[in-house]
Ligand code: G
């Protein structure tokens with residue numbers, strides 16, 4: 001269809017880029033790293049977010065090219081940060097089930113890392129609960145275990161929205177969970193939400209897994225999460241996803 005054709009042309013014209021949303025250590029008032037998010041610089045509609053076209057891109061068979069682009073962009077960002085003296089900031093990328101089933105995933109990641117000469121422990125991999133339950137799970141498990149063994153950090157995204165068994169956190173050696181923003185929004189005023197999210201934070205803490213809250217939009221939400229023991233956050237309260245060239249300024253103004 002028309003959108004698919006537009007996407008193909010956009011790919012040829014390099015109209016896709018990664019933007020980077022800061023992740024914050026609230027207690028230390030520090031930027032810890034960034035999540036890379038795919039954006040399309042559309043000639044008429046402006047900057048489009050991944051959610052607006054990723055489904056169509058997948059049906060059009062363009063995800064492989066976009067995945068490669070994002071792996072490269074994440075490593076380029078790590079290089080950029082290192083060149084500015086920020087050698088401990090991480091960059092995470094979102095990985096689809098298809099991507100995690102790719103037997104060449106590790107090789108592709110390593111090639112991106114070496115092209116930009118950046119260390120692998122700073123490139124963090126976000127995967128979804130639904131991926132852990134996919135029928136291709138045995139391949140995915142092998143792949144994720146290989147990633148962890150090779151020194152990559154694996155995180156579970158949108159936590160709480162899927163059906164991942166607690167055991168899967170161990171099996172896949174997840175380092176951190178990212179609490180879905182549906183649990184975070186208005187947490188300061190909703191007691192049910194507070195109980196649920198408190199339980200998730202408690203679970204992460206007792207398993208010694210890191211926990212970051214997504215979609216923090218207000219100071220009140222941040223402070224409520226902090227009181228409940230979650231000091232890592234991401235969301236519009238701090239910043240939307242920004243282009244590479246604005247990362248340096250964000251880090252400088254934040255601390
Ligand atoms: O950026 P936006 O809010 O539109 O993101 C919508 C969804 O698309 C989110 O679930 C996000 O994780 C996902 N997403 C963003 N960038 C990428 C990407 O590069 N690869 C994959 N697989 N998913 C992405």
Ligand code: G
Nearest residue numbers: 037049094158214215216217234235236237
């Ligand atoms: O599924 P995933 O967590 O990867 O989705 C990331 C997307 O969530 C981002 O691309 C961004 O569009 C969206 N997002 C990030 N922070 C906020 C926020 O504070 N509020 C809302 N509503 N969306 C956010």
Ligand code: MN
Nearest residue numbers: 035094126157
């Ligand atoms: Mn994510």
Ligand code: NA
Nearest residue numbers: 157158178214
């Ligand atoms: Na998420």
